[in-house]
Amino acid sequence: MIRKPIHTYLAIAALVLISLGVIFLIIRDSGVETDDTMELIDNGVDDQNPIVDGIHVSTGLVEGEGLEEVVTNCTTCHSSKLIIQNRMGKEQWNATIRWMQETQGLWDLGEDQDIIVDYLTTNYPVFKKGRRAVLGDIEWYTLEGK
């Protein structure tokens, strides 16, 4: 278990405060909540969306440096399932981000881009599969005569 640096706690505290603020605004202007504010409330790391056993429960993403940035910038448009099932190196992730910016309406990530790519390559590393993998996860069962 890696000890979290102090700014992680500060970030979490800030998010809780922001969430409370958003909830206040929603209550005050009831009926004006947009999909975007809903996303923030749904996906952020806070009391409602905790990390259990190193997994961010609402997205299934692994806890690690950069999780917040990934949740905020990536899962607004697409499912975290698309992230988790892909294994790429830095160059490929950067190219993918460029493609999303050029064609899919992704915004400029600024300093977050390196943080996001580091998170992805660290927590979802590429593994070599060769030209044909061994059959894995076989569930053995007795086949009755047909």
Next chain:
Amino acid sequence: MPEDYLPLAFQEPDPFKMFQKDPGMVLLNDKPWNMEAQAHLLNDKVTPNKYMFIRNNGLIPDEINVSNWVVKIDGESAEQEKSYTLQDLKSKFKNYTYQLTLECGGNGRSEFNPPAKGNQWTIGAVSCAEWTGVRLRDVLEDVGIQPDAVYIAYHGADMHLSRNPNKESISRGAPMTKALQDETLLAFAMNGEDIPLAHGFPLRLVAGGWPASVSGKWIKGISIRNKVHDGEKMGGSSYRVPCETVAPGEKVADENMCIIESMPVKSLITYPKSGAMIDLGTPLKINGHAWAGEFEVGSMEYSIDFGSTWNLCNLQRPVNRLAWQHFDGTIIFPQKGYYEVWARATDSKGNRQPMVLPGWNPKGYLNNACHRIAVKVV
């Protein structure tokens, strides 16, 4: 509420219930929805909805009003712009029914090395359902096709993931030769019923044997183009492979990529499920399906010794062109032990499925390597 108005139950948190899918299906993505079958779920000769893979690029339309549904035919090479209601289509043109194989271009992507970006399909992004509709050709001819027509393009009602109304999530198509085939349908029914929501209700373009992304869903328009269609997911590395083969991992410039047309020869053992244990001396019956894009499967073999020897299976002819074909065989194992049953189809032109992965490409398309199941003889 009018009867033909379909409110979408997006509050339903369980996609298996929402789309009436079998719990054995595997969810790959929930925004957009992508779900695949497992080999043993595809044993039916005609794939029922519950075992049919879902591949969506965008968001399913929020509201579908069948009585107001209009399909507009236009484009540079259309003689005129003309619109049809669903009722117009059904009553004005002769209806046809075909069993049509639809396989995602990226089926098998998960095996590529180095890995290819996108939904990591294993083997279950293929189906062969019975589609009923009108021939696209009949509709296009009713509108009038100018001699310079090159390609048709579809436009669907699905929304881009960003919810930007000016962006299409996917708008692909096919050359005129494919568009004008007998089996290319504007379909309004699947397996004798309304098309299920996730599969394009109320109207889907169905072009069997080609990457299933050609078979656009929730169709609102067809354009007759005077050039190769340049819509969303027609360019870059989308549904395109290097025109000349490349080494695994190699960078390929856009201008050296070519659009995938017919899918390659492939097969699946759908019975028994991988992992069967049988007693020595008990014959093992196997069966499955084989398909070959635009072509027919000419022969089907299995091997229980990793390709040292091959044995012929019984192979049925397709019900109609572009339908998958059914095979079966009976295997006697010589002694106890761990076996893999490998299946290999050969198309009518002599192309065989490779046992290892076929040529690498940036997006991991066209993996038609042999399917195999594990068997233990005890």
